[in-house]
Amino acid sequence: MRKELQNYLGLPNEQPLLLLRIGYADPMPDSLRKPVDNVLLNNRR
Numbered sequence: 001m002r003k004e005l006q007n008y009l010g011l012p013n014e015q016p017l018l019l020l021r022i023g024y025a026d027p028m029p030d031s032l033r034k035p036v037d038n039v040l041l042n043n044r045r
Contacts, residue, residue: 005016 002016002018005018006012006014009016
């Protein structure tokens with residue numbers, strides 16, 4: 001399956017990691033997010 005993912009992503013020299021999650025967990029609290037304007041860089045001078 002890794003080779004198929006490697007070919008699909010077009011990464012001939014990389015080894016993609018495939019993570020498979022099976023099952024359910026208890027709900028977690030929402031993570032805090034910064035406003036978009038605080039993390040985007042403005043390169044205009």
